[in-house]
Amino acid sequence: MQGQVYKAHSNTYFVKSDNKLHKCGARGVLKIKGDGISVGDYVKVERGVISEVLPRNNHFIRPNVSNIDVIVAVISAEPKPDFLLVDKLMISAQKEDVEFIIAVNKTDIDDTLVNKVREEYAGLPVKILEVSATTKSGLDQLKELLKGKLSVLAGQSAVGKTSIVNAIFNLNQKVGDLSEKIARGKHTTTRSEIFEFDEYKIVDSPGFAVIEADVDIDQISECYPDYFEHLSECKFRGCHHVSEPDCMVKKLVEQGKLSKSRYQRYLQIYNEIAKRREVYEKN
Ligand SMILES: Nc1nc2c(ncn2[C@@H]2O[C@H](COP(=O)(O)OP(=O)(O)OP(=O)(O)O)[C@@H](O)[C@H]2O)c(=O)[nH]1
Numbered sequence: 460m461q462g463q464v465y466k467a468h469s470n471t472y473f474v475k476s477d478n479k480l481h482k483c484g485a486r487g488v489l490k491i492k493g494d495g496i497s498v499g500d501y502v503k504v505e506r507g508v509i510s511e512v513l514p515r516n517n518h519f520i521r522p523n524v525s526n527i528d529v530i531v532a533v534i535s536a537e538p539k540p541d542f543l544l545v546d547k548l549m550i551s552a553q554k555e556d557v558e559f560i561i562a563v564n565k566t567d568i569d570d571t572l573v574n575k576v577r578e579e580y581a582g583l584p585v586k587i588l589e590v591s592a593t594t595k596s597g598l599d600q601l602k603e604l605l606k607g608k609l610s611v612l613a614g615q616s617a618v619g620k621t622s623i624v625n626a627i628f629n630l631n632q633k634v635g636d637l638s639e640k641i642a643r644g645k646h647t648t649t650r651s652e653i654f655e656f657d658e659y660k661i662v663d664s665p666g667f668a669v670i671e672a673d674v675d676i677d678q679i680s681e682c683y684p685d686y687f688e689h690l691s692e693c694k695f696r697g698c699h700h701v702s703e704p705d706c707m708v709k710k711l712v713e714q715g716k717l718s719k720s721r722y723q724r725y726l727q728i729y730n731e732i733a734k735r736r737e738v739y740e741k742n
């Protein structure tokens with residue numbers, strides 16, 4: 460039998476095949492490898508045991524999902540928006556060549572954040588939507604963009620990812636209490652899982668404060684389309700736009716033609732990746 464992994468609970472996997480969910484185990488070697496089996500994987504099952512993971516179109520570390528068509532980064536005014544996280548999600552999407560959407564949620568309590576988001580991500584290949592899980596405003600438009608695709612909702616804890624899935628599918632899953640979450644750092648959703656409804660397949664994922672973009676230092680600037688288009692105007696061919704002289708990206712940031720805050724976050728991500736490589740090379 461072949462099918463797709465819809466959810467994974469420690470060593471048990473639920474594989475959808477012939478419109479049914481089958482509870483399966485997995486061969487030892489597949490479990491040991493960290494990225495052995497993930498939600499979204501197409502797998503071969505023999506006698507109730509996953510024996511093989513078929514080649515993936517793409518793979519993400521956090522949330523741990525594969526074969527994704529579109530990433531929806533959810534943000535809200537409360538909890539405070541984390542643009543660093545949005546940037547990292549966008550880097551992953553660029554690297555894996557996956558469509559990227561930013562859903563600004565909770566517009567029923569704040570309608571100003573969307574302007575900031577539009578400014579910050581101007582000219583980039585991203586669709587920015589205003590939604591509210593509470594009033595359901597904007598959800599039809601979001602739904603339209605997700606039709607026929609496997610999408611994943613990602614973003615900080617308590618931005619309303621599960622609330623959006625509930626509102627779209629008229630479900631009644633547990634959502635968290637915002638104040639409790641911020642106080643205790645508790646996540647309400649603990650595992651990624653595919654929800655399927657007609658032509659929609661959506662992965663609701665647990666919120667992460669930090670997410671690792673699986674990119675190397677030489678690849679990161681290529682994951683910034685707004686910087687990549689100016690690379691030929693930089694003095695150095697492989698310019699990282701950090702400490703190189705005559706860098707067009709830095710010039711445009713200084714002139715206010717590229718967002719200063721996005722560039723500062725770029726440096727932060729760049730340094731994080733550089734540090735990780737140093738540690739890796741030492742060991
Ligand atoms: N006012 C308002 N509150 C919302 C909206 N969407 C979600 N909330 C509230 O935000 C809180 C967190 O919602 P969740 O859906 O649990 O958030 P989550 O992103 O799934 O959080 P994790 O599962 O921890 O990652 C709950 O109290 C929701 O009622 C919205 O559109 N407007």
Ligand SMILES: [Mg+2]
Pocket residue numbers: 620621622647648663664665666
């Ligand atoms: Mg949730």
Ligand SMILES: [Zn+2]
Pocket residue numbers: 690693694698699700701703705706707708709
């Ligand atoms: Zn440069």
